[in-house]
Every structure is written in C-alpha cells, then in structure tokens.
Amino acid sequence: MNYFLKTLRFAKPYTKYAWLNVLFNALYAVFNVLSVLAFIPVLGILFGSEEKVTEKPVFKGISGIYDYVQNSLNYLVSHTIETSGVEKALLIICLISFALFFLKNLFRYLAEFVLAYFNSGIVKDLRDALYDKILELPIAYFSEKKKGDTIARMTSDVQEIENSFLNSLEAIVREPLTIVFTLISMFAISAKLTLFAFVLLPVSGFLISSVSKKLKAKSLLAQQETGNFLSFIEETLSGLKIIKGFTAEDKMKSKFHNSTARFKKLMISVFQRKSLASPMSEFLGSATIIAILWFGGRLVLRGEDGMKPQEFLGYIGLFYLILNPAKAISKAIFSVQKGNASAERILSILETENTIADKPDALVKTSFEDTIELKNISFKYKDEYVLKDFSLKIPKGTTVALVGQSGSGKSTIANLVPRFYDVNIGEILIDGINIKDLKKESLRDLIGLVTQESILFHDSVKNNIQLGVNKATEEETIEAAKIANAHEFIVDLPQKYDTNIGDSGNTLSGGQRQRLSIARAVLKNPPIMILDEATSALDTESEQLVQSALEKMMQNRTSLVIAHRLSTIQKADLIVVMQKGKIVEQGRHEELLSKEAAYYNLVNMQSLQ
Incomplete structure (x- = not known):
C-alpha cells in the first residue's frame, strides 16, 4: 500500500472532487440501507405480525436512530391501516421503497x-x-x-x-x-x-x-x-x-x-x-x-x-x-x-535523484567572453576511464578540432562541455567559472549542437528549425536555412517550410536532414558551437554542401569540432590528436603533417596528404 x-x-x-465523491457515496450508503429497512414493515403486513405504533415517535439522538426510523415506518403503516386499509398501507410502503431506490442510484451516479x-x-x-x-x-x-x-x-x-x-x-x-x-x-x-x-x-x-x-x-x-x-x-x-x-x-x-x-x-x-x-x-x-x-x-x-x-x-x-x-x-x-x-x-x-542538477545558488551566464578550459579532467562511463587527466584551452573565436581513432574520447568531450555528463575528476571552466556553478539552461543557451545523427522530429520544417528559440520571424528562419544551404531544397517541398518531414525526418535525404540540423543551430545563434562528426555519415556531394554550411556557421564563433573525415578540419586553428583519452599531439594542419607522427598517419590512412 x-x-x-x-x-x-x-x-x-x-x-x-474526492470530498464530493465521499459525500455522494455516504448518501448512497444511507439510502442503500434504508431501502432494505423499508421492507421490514411490508413483511410484517404480509405475515400479519406488524408492530402497532399509535403514537408518533420522537427523535432522541443519533444513538436511537434505528428505533426512530423503524417506529416512524411502523407508525405510518399502523395509521394508514386504521384510516385506509392494509392495501393502501402496502402501496405507501412500496412507494417509499421506490423513492429510496431512486435516491440511492441517483447518488451512486453523482x-x-x-x-x-x-x-x-x-x-x-x-x-x-x-x-x-x-x-x-x-x-x-x-x-x-x-x-x-x-x-x-x-x-x-x-x-x-x-x-x-x-x-x-x-x-x-x-x-x-x-x-x-x-x-x-x-x-x-x-x-x-x-x-x-x-x-x-x-x-x-x-x-x-x-x-x-x-x-x-x-x-x-x-x-x-x-x-x-x-x-x-x-x-x-x-x-x-x-x-x-x-x-x-x-x-x-x-x-x-x-x-x-x-x-x-x-x-x-x-x-x-x-x-x-x-x-x-x-x-x-x-x-x-x-x-x-x-x-x-x-x-x-x-x-x-x-x-x-x-x-x-x-x-x-x-x-x-x-x-x-x-x-x-x-x-x-x-x-x-x-x-x-x-x-x-x-x-x-x-523518485530517481537527478545527479546533474543545478545548485541552489547557480549562476545565470548570458554571454561568452574569453575561454573554455578543460582542466585536468578524468571521466568514466562505467569502470574504466575514457579520459585521463585531460586538459585543453579553447580561446574565444577559435576553431579547435579533435581527431583520433574510435574510442579515443572525442565525443565524450562533446558530451561533457554542455554538461550532459559530469566529470569525475577535474573541472570545465567557461570564462573561469566552473560549469557546475552555472544553471544548466543558461550554459546550454550558449551552445549550439550539430551531431552525426540528425535528430529531427515529426513536425514541419519550420518547427524543426525553430526548436531552439522561443520566437523567430519567417525572415530569420529563411536566413538560417540559407546559411545552412537548406533553403533551396526546402522551397521545392510540397508545402515549403510548412511541410511535415515525417518520423525522424525520414522523408528527407541524409544531407537534407543534416542541413536542417545546421539551420536549427544557426537560428539559435549561440557563441559556442559543438560539431560532433557532423559530416561523417554523408556522401561526397552532401558533404560539400554541409561543409560549406558549417564553415559559414562557424564564422565569428568559438567551435569545438569532432572530426572523422580529416578533410573537413584542415582550416582549424588548432587540431588536437587523441589516443585512449589523452592528447598525443596538437597544432595546425601543416605543422602536424610536418611532424610525420600520429596525425600524419591518420591522414595517410584516409589517403589525404
């Protein structure tokens, strides 16, 4: 219980409503019992053993309510038999029973x-x-x-x-x-x-x-x-x-x-x-x-x-x-x-406790001014650490790309910065403030997210693009779609921006879905952008359109790019090469190629020198 x-x-x-239900049920219960008690005088009449009551009973309190009710019925029967005969008394008792049954069922319905x-x-x-x-x-x-x-x-x-x-x-x-x-x-x-x-x-x-x-x-x-x-x-x-x-x-x-x-x-x-x-x-x-x-x-x-x-x-x-x-x-x-x-x-x-909850005195941050810093962070999903003593600074206005083989911890960083997960050791700072000290909503308002899998909803094109904003004009929505190279295919849809794209956007191609995801991030207009392998699942033609859209979107923004296709991050201000949760080398594209080390080997594997 x-x-x-x-x-x-x-x-x-x-x-x-509960008290009304109790009231009506109490009245139902009363009339339910009375409807049975009313038959006792009828049985008395039929058996010829009815109790003669010649004086009208007086109510003497709740303790004597049964005697009062019974004597009142017997008095009515006795009086009616004397004045109108037995059959009239039987009719009156039956009519009373009818009324009691009606009231009983009325209160049950109510x-x-x-x-x-x-x-x-x-x-x-x-x-x-x-x-x-x-x-x-x-x-x-x-x-x-x-x-x-x-x-x-x-x-x-x-x-x-x-x-x-x-x-x-x-x-x-x-x-x-x-x-x-x-x-x-x-x-x-x-x-x-x-x-x-x-x-x-x-x-x-x-x-x-x-x-x-x-x-x-x-x-x-x-x-x-x-x-x-x-x-x-x-x-x-x-x-x-x-x-x-x-x-x-x-x-x-x-x-x-x-x-x-x-x-x-x-x-x-x-x-x-x-x-x-x-x-x-x-x-x-x-x-x-x-x-x-x-x-x-x-x-x-x-x-x-x-x-x-x-x-x-x-x-x-x-x-x-x-x-x-x-x-x-x-x-x-x-x-x-x-x-x-x-x-x-x-x-x-x-009753599950939310392990990533705002502190009572959490701060609201409305702008990004200086640096994102990952300071000596370690993180594990279960038993083994996927990041170990990892540190990285991302100055405002720069594009930092994370590369490495699968399982090196790249996408984990993309999950930690918006605080989808909390670090086990160390801290992540935005403008010197630990993100655990910020309200989650204000932190995530500063960040735009484009993932490898285009997550869209069974709704119109317009509503999918406007997901991250409370209000947006038609002109702003169209402008975001143009920056994302999406406007051209949207106007060819049956109802243009009002076209429903189906479950998970399955009426669109992979490249079209990804460009809608980018338009959604553009319209939000955040100062920080996280791109988690945003082009890895696309064909060459779609990749070129999406890459062009991404480059336009990243202008004048701070971007953290997790890249599978190395051709997409050659213009990054800093490329960080990761292995097993640690940084093995970092620098610009040309600089890393000249070292002929980890990054050089990754590029060679993709046949992109």
Whole structure:
C-alpha cells in the first residue's frame, strides 16, 4: 500500500472532487440501507405480525436512530391501516421503497460523475510528471535503460494505476460506508447475532489477503515483461532495414515470441489469482449466511433476543447487503496489489535523484567572453576511464578540432562541455567559472549542437528549425536555412517550410536532414558551437554542401569540432590528436603533417596528404 499512498499525492489538486465523491457515496450508503429497512414493515403486513405504533415517535439522538426510523415506518403503516386499509398501507410502503431506490442510484451516479474528474486529472498529472522527469534526468540514466520499458511505464503502467488504483478508490470509499451503516442497523436489530457474524469474518479476511500478496509479485514481473516486448517493438521499427538486410527476421521473431510467451504465462497467473477473489469471497459469505440462518433462526424460535420474524428476514437482507461491498473491497484489495507493482515502477522514475542538477545558488551566464578550459579532467562511463587527466584551452573565436581513432574520447568531450555528463575528476571552466556553478539552461543557451545523427522530429520544417528559440520571424528562419544551404531544397517541398518531414525526418535525404540540423543551430545563434562528426555519415556531394554550411556557421564563433573525415578540419586553428583519452599531439594542419607522427598517419590512412 506504500506505493498506493505515494501515488495519491497527485490527488491534491482534485481534493474537492474526492470530498464530493465521499459525500455522494455516504448518501448512497444511507439510502442503500434504508431501502432494505423499508421492507421490514411490508413483511410484517404480509405475515400479519406488524408492530402497532399509535403514537408518533420522537427523535432522541443519533444513538436511537434505528428505533426512530423503524417506529416512524411502523407508525405510518399502523395509521394508514386504521384510516385506509392494509392495501393502501402496502402501496405507501412500496412507494417509499421506490423513492429510496431512486435516491440511492441517483447518488451512486453523482459519485461516479465527480470521480471521472478526479481519476482523469490524476492520470494526466501523472503522465505529465513522468514526461517532465524524463526531460529532467541526465542522459546517463537512459543509456542503461530500454526505451520500450520507459514507454511501458508511461503507457501501460499509468493505465494500470487508473484501472487498479483509481477505480478501486471508489470501492475503498463507498463500500466501507455501506458496511458501517449496515452494521449499525444490524446491531440495532440484534447485537448477539451480529457479534456471532463478526467471529466468522476474520477467517475470510486472512484467506483473501494471503492470495493478494502473491498477486503483487506476479504483477511486477508482468509489467517488467511488458517493457521488454515494447523495447523489442521499438528496436524493430528503428532497425527494420538492418533486420531485413541481414535476414534476421526469424531471430527477432523468436526473441519477441519468447517475451510474449513469458508475458502470457505471467498474466494467466495474475488473472487466475485475481478472478479467485470474487468466488472465494462469495463462497465464504454464503457459508457465513448459512451459519447466521442457523444461529439467528434459533434466537427467533426460542424468543431469546426479542427479534421478530420480519426483523430476522430484514437482518438477512442487510447481511446480503454487506456481501457485495465485502466482495468489492476484496476485489479492490487485489486490484491495489496489482496496481502497486505499476506504481512501484513509475515511482522508481519519479523518485530517481537527478545527479546533474543545478545548485541552489547557480549562476545565470548570458554571454561568452574569453575561454573554455578543460582542466585536468578524468571521466568514466562505467569502470574504466575514457579520459585521463585531460586538459585543453579553447580561446574565444577559435576553431579547435579533435581527431583520433574510435574510442579515443572525442565525443565524450562533446558530451561533457554542455554538461550532459559530469566529470569525475577535474573541472570545465567557461570564462573561469566552473560549469557546475552555472544553471544548466543558461550554459546550454550558449551552445549550439550539430551531431552525426540528425535528430529531427515529426513536425514541419519550420518547427524543426525553430526548436531552439522561443520566437523567430519567417525572415530569420529563411536566413538560417540559407546559411545552412537548406533553403533551396526546402522551397521545392510540397508545402515549403510548412511541410511535415515525417518520423525522424525520414522523408528527407541524409544531407537534407543534416542541413536542417545546421539551420536549427544557426537560428539559435549561440557563441559556442559543438560539431560532433557532423559530416561523417554523408556522401561526397552532401558533404560539400554541409561543409560549406558549417564553415559559414562557424564564422565569428568559438567551435569545438569532432572530426572523422580529416578533410573537413584542415582550416582549424588548432587540431588536437587523441589516443585512449589523452592528447598525443596538437597544432595546425601543416605543422602536424610536418611532424610525420600520429596525425600524419591518420591522414595517410584516409589517403589525404
């Protein structure tokens, strides 16, 4: 129940709906009990044993409410029989019962009506909180997580909370109220018989709770498996070309079918245990009813408890009134246990500490004036350091290129400067200020990013270019596209800048996607630019267009260029050659070639002397 209670913090903005639901459910419970009590005088009339009440009863406080209600009905029946006959009395009692049933169901509807606002509001806020947390958490958190599992937590787990928790809330509120009002009436009719019934109930509770504990464990495993097969779907959709190209369909089918088979097995177990709740509670309730019929029948036959036959039958009706709420509560307990597993998975994200968070007194920096300095930094993703005691200064207005073989740590530096990851040792300074002392938003506002993989969104060309700015005019957007050599192909699109480019921009070529990425960075107009192998995945013609765009973009900016194709960085102010996380040499293109060392060998390998 701990996760259930934690989830309820999202209910705070919707408290008024919760209280309205409680009010309407309380009224439902009252009229539910009254609708049964109203039949006792009817039974008395039919059996010819109705209690004659000649004086109008007086209300003497809450403790005597049962006697007051019962005597009021008996007085009405007695008075009507005397003045209009037995049939008229029967009609009046039936009309009262009709009115009670109408009010009971009206308040039940109103309770569910306001509950819709409560449930839907919590589900919306829960999804919003999850999405906000995903945006807030560092990239390192997701590098070890499956995308499908995260999607499952936002979709099926949240849906499970709605189905299991929130829909069970009404049962948890309404049914105990019904039971309380019913028990008060049962005690008023016969305290001895009610105490006997209470001796039997704990046995039922123990049997139900023992099954519900096992249900939670199975539900957690089922939700984890949901994340697994959603991950398979996500990986399949993004890697469909490779799967088909390597004829790996059967291998992927086998993995997916194994996952769904495990899910099927778990869900069969969950549903079997869940479906056990209702028949088990009904059987235990029926066994209790039979015991009450035996014990209560003896009391009536012996006249020991002053209980009349019609009251005993009314008592049985009241006990049946408890059975459905008791079954609903047992189902709600099972549902809460099932939903608890989903709540645990959701809260594991929401309660994850953000390791790259702003300090309380973090500074806002709006301009870049002097130098970026990486000072004796060391960094590791897991166990082994990929950068070791690395130092580098990048003066304002210069272009510094990082080159080296794969795994030398080039892209790691591109991730550390915008603080996607934090260094383990050392510090990164901008104008002498440690980037950990800056607000992340203000730090990243100073930086433009163009990566090897063009990350675009299922939206229009215009909205993709304007992603990094709050407001931009049409002229500014077009100018950015022109600098990126993108305007020419954009105007040939069906709806020009309003054309939707599809999922990840898959309606465009690689070169077109990359030029849109550059236009996005140009429009942001940051003083610092990071280019992480921005041309390595392009053909020669596209590379020339993109390289031309990059050169125009880097004018009058400070640029950190991670390069795979060495032809793209020959004009850099400083080329830094890296091996295994360390600098092995640095200098300008001609200077490094003349040394005939590491850089010379890299150039030779690409046949570019």
